[in-house]
Amino acid sequence: MSNFKIADPKLADAGRLKIEWAESRMPVLTSLREQGKKDLPLKGMRVAGCLHVTKETAVLVRTIRAAGAEVSWSGCNPLSTQDDVAAALATEGTSIYAWHGLSRDEFYWCIDKTLEFKPTLTLDDGADLIFSVHDRHKELSKGVIGGTEETTTGVHRLRAMAKAGKLLYPVIAVNDSETKWDFDNVYGTGQSSLDGVLRATSVLVAGKTFVVAGYGHCGRGVAIRARGLGANVIVTEIKPTAALKAVLDGFRVMTMDQAAKLGDIFVTATGMKDIIVGRHFDSMKDGAIVSNTGHYDCEINLVDLEARAKGKREIRHANEEYTLKDGRHVYVLAQGRLVNLAAAEGHPSEVMDMSFANQYLALCKLAKDGKEMKPGVYELPPEQDQELASIKLRTQGLSIDELTADQIKYRDDYAAGT
Numbered sequence: 001m002s003n004f005k006i007a008d009p010k011l012a013d014a015g016r017l018k019i020e021w022a023e024s025r026m027p028v029l030t031s032l033r034e035q036g037k038k039d040l041p042l043k044g045m046r047v048a049g050c051l052h053v054t055k056e057t058a059v060l061v062r063t064i065r066a067a068g069a070e071v072s073w074s075g076c077n078p079l080s081t082q083d084d085v086a087a088a089l090a091t092e093g094t095s096i097y098a099w100h101g102l103s104r105d106e107f108y109w110c111i112d113k114t115l116e117f118k119p120t121l122t123l124d125d126g127a128d129l130i131f132s133v134h135d136r137h138k139e140l141s142k143g144v145i146g147g148t149e150e151t152t153t154g155v156h157r158l159r160a161m162a163k164a165g166k167l168l169y170p171v172i173a174v175n176d177s178e179t180k181w182d183f184d185n186v187y188g189t190g191q192s193s194l195d196g197v198l199r200a201t202s203v204l205v206a207g208k209t210f211v212v213a214g215y216g217h218c219g220r221g222v223a224i225r226a227r228g229l230g231a232n233v234i235v236t237e238i239k240p241t242a243a244l245k246a247v248l249d250g251f252r253v254m255t256m257d258q259a260a261k262l263g264d265i266f267v268t269a270t271g272m273k274d275i276i277v278g279r280h281f282d283s284m285k286d287g288a289i290v291s292n293t294g295h296y297d298c299e300i301n302l303v304d305l306e307a308r309a310k311g312k313r314e315i316r317h318a319n320e321e322y323t324l325k326d327g328r329h330v331y332v333l334a335q336g337r338l339v340n341l342a343a344a345e346g347h348p349s350e351v352m353d354m355s356f357a358n359q360y361l362a363l364c365k366l367a368k369d370g371k372e373m374k375p376g377v378y379e380l381p382p383e384q385d386q387e388l389a390s391i392k393l394r395t396q397g398l399s400i401d402e403l404t405a406d407q408i409k410y411r412d413d414y415a416a417g418t
């Protein structure tokens with residue numbers, strides 16, 4: 001019998017259909033599952049997970065369980081849980097504590113519940129679970145062989161913990177695998193963020209001035225897709241080389257002070273706090289739409305906006321209209337939380353297929369070798385990226401060329417010139 005706290009168990013049938021749909025688009029992860037059913041690489045493991053409860057995550061959870069592990073799960077964002085998926089997981093025996101719209105206290109309560117079974121492995125997206133182990137449940141860390149981390153923000157936190165000498169067990173930075181950051185962060189964030197903006201607003205993107213803050217992998221993905229829909233895209237940056245890349249990719253680059261006056265739609269993708277603050281709201285056009293796709297909700301300063309507002313109302317799902325004291329309106333999507341997961345369904349299954357294959361393989365690696373690994377942040381082997389990409393290509397019916405023996409000789413021959 002599983003333990004769970006979810007919104008409504010009656011949603012399980014709808015959740016199961018969603019999961020089936022995702023599964024049909026995740027051939028890499030499901031092929032690993034078939035192998036895992038035979039080899040049971042996670043036998044005896046207790047995996048605590050804190051990651052968005054989506055249909056794709058459910059495919060990962062099923063895979064981890066099929067490989068022999070017990071699982072206890074919570075969501076990693078108050079607004080990203082898909083309640084029907086949570087219900088489906090609960091009814092198939094997964095311990096899960098997650099519902100859409102939980103408070104901050106409930107968020108940490110859910111994490112604490114997942115730790116009750118004393119995990120041997122932790123799986124994070126944003127490092128809130130690992131941090132909870134280190135902060136409030138230090139005694140549990142002795143029993144943890146290792147952990148994994150899904151996202152840039154979490155890896156950043158963990159590297160800072162390791163640098164401060166505070167990290168107590170080895171963690172694999174799944175985010176840093178090429179088959180994660182070069183696909184999920186770019187194409188996943190690109191499409192799902194636009195999906196979130198569109199579901200929350202249904203506005204015409206063509207012809208709009210679309211401001212993207214940050215030109216890392218995520219920001220680049222959003223900028224490319226916004227341009228694809230016909231927007232005039234402006235990029236803001238703090239890093240000279242990233243800004244220059246945006247310029248050479250054909251985007252306008254300027255400061256947020258300048259962009260704030262021009263933008264119709266804003267998406268922040270920086271991982272940094274206070275990207276859009278009071279003085280930016282002061283200069284925005286009437287009707288500006290503001291959203292964030294970074295991991296935490298600190299990029300748009302809503303306290304500053306509240307201070308300028310005389311009223312607000314939810315005008316559509318995940319879309320709040322703020323009326324400012326001077327009569328202008330600013331629309332905030334998904335309360336400034338990641339718009340792709342809070343207003344839409346997160347990244348498409350096809351990219352999560354590779355991200356979660358990396359997650360699964362990282363857990364298997366820790367189950368096998370974790371006891372010999374010192375505390376620290378580790379990366380997955382680059383050969384694994386090539387293997388996963390090969391499976392992905394094969395399942396799409398695509399073939400690629402191979403070097404001949406003669407070409408390999410040429411490649412390795414430093415004396416061969418003109």
Ligand code: RBV
Binds near residue numbers: 056057184
């Ligand atoms: N993300 N997961 C999904 N559909 O399950 N969508 C996005 C999904 C992850 C993504 O890998 C990213 O690194 C993280 O969410 C940000 O919190």
